[in-house]
Amino acid sequence: MKARLGGEEGKHKFVLKTPKGTRDYGPKQMAIRERVFIAIITCFKRHGAEVIDTPVFELKETLTGKYGEDSKLIYDLKDQGGELLSLRYDLTVPFARYLAMNKITNIKRYHIAKVYRRDNPATTRGRYREFYQCDFDIAGQFDPMIPDAECLKILHEILSELQIGDFLIKVNDRRILNGMFAICGIPESKLLTLCSTLDKLDKMPWEEVRSEMVGEKGLSPEAADRIGEYVQLHGGMDLIEQLLQDPKLSQNKLAKEGLGDMKLLFEYLTLFGIAGKVSFDLSLARGLDYYTGVIYEAVLLQQENDHGEESVSVGSVAGGGRYDGLVGMFDPKGRKVPCVGVSIGIERIFSILEHRMKASGEKVRTTETQVMVATPQKHLLSARLKLISELWDAGIKAEMMYRKDPKLLKQLQYCEDTGIPLVAIIGEQELRDGVVKLRDVATREEVRMSLQQVSEVFPKSSWSQKALGFPGAPLKSCIVDLADKCSFLLAL
Secondary structure, eight states: OHHHHTSGGGOOOOOOOOOTTOOOOOHHHHHHHHHHHHHHHHHHHHTTOEEOOOOSEEEHHHHTTSSGGGGGGOOEEOOSSSOOEEEOSOSHHHHHHHHHHHTOOOEEEEEEEEEEOOOOOBGGGTBOSEEEEEEEEEESOOSTTHHHHHHHHHHHHHHHHHTOOOEEEEEEEHHHHHHHHHHTTOOGGGHHHHHHHHGGGGTSOHHHHHHHHHHTSOOOHHHHHHHHHHHTOEESHHHHHHHHTOTTGGGSHHHHHHHHHHHHHHHHHHHHTOGGGEEEETTOOOOOTTOOSEEEEEEEEEESSTTOOOEEEEEEEEEEEEOTTHHHHHSTTOOOOOEEEEEEEHHHHHHHHHHHHHHHTOOOOOOOOOEEEEOSSSSOHHHHHHHHHHHHHTTOOEEOOSSSSOOHHHHHHHHHHHTOOEEEEOOHHHHHHTEEEEEETTTOOEEEEEHHHHHHHSOOTTSOHHHHTTTTSOHHHHHHHTTTTOGGGGGO
């Protein structure tokens, strides 16, 4: 019995692991993630976005009825104090609740935070139950397709900046989908559930999707075949013009509105210079209930064969669209605030970058330390402490070894192991001369300068290391680059 229970006195064996669908991130992983976050936040700020935050859990009724079939993936929390709560499923519904609560009708915001989904995880492909989303949204009444085009431009900028491979942004419009369903004889009651099925076309062939529509959703084979004629179409402005001339689709009011806006969108995307990376794809549905207009999704591509004849999708990394009715669902008077946004799925992007860095053997710096304070002889701890304190007070990122008398070789080896570019060496001779020896770890070049000058040689926190030419550049060139910022260096 003890053996079965896994220990003495009936205690069960404790399994040391992270919960299913989650993971830990070590210093190297976090360094990569931080680079990605910085690139994304820089882009969001470049486009004038403010930042907000919302609670990690919401009232259950706030999230209910907003996600269609995906609502079953919401994590419900046990009632702890008279409120039924759920972990947030995304950042869009909390944003809409925030707008309605605060009576905000115009804002451009970004929000980066964790969301939770009770999904079947596939951690090797970056699919987790707890993961970050990076959202950018524009709320307010504006002329058609201008904010929508900017969201696609932002998505293009971020995916280009991260250099994660070739990508394609698929766009469609819920109005076009609804019009398409209407002319194919699909009852309105089946629209949302069919969107969820149609959304699987990027993961399975049309034959399997058709089978689900007929077998599980109760669609007639004829209606499914009529849908199939449309959803396998994709292209650009030519396809939009073709559908505007379609004898059935052009007679549907909703579809005609959607196609008109899609044409306008592609005109703006052409002006932005990104239309070549965007495809009008009638199979794109986006299963969430709250979308009302344009919808889009970014997928990574890889060549199907060595000849590069055709690119195939290997997974979605971002999505978004227009949701003009969501805020009105929370407003007591039903006042609508038009909204459009984009959400970047960071985990799949991170998985790709992490795998790439492992494969290339690229060394990842896990700290931003600029200088190591070192001593070559014994009994110089006080000199190290005094110098490093002055560097810290000057805003310089500095380290030292936590030993009274460390060997110089060990101190230099630590710099090489961690990627610290410079060493400030202070020995007995340097103390007598009132100087510090500054050494470039990579090139082993050295210069001597006064104690008063040392803190001014290093970039302050607001200066980028890249602008100064290190790590990797010769020490003297770093100092020359700083000459215009620190006039005393001209005398060296």
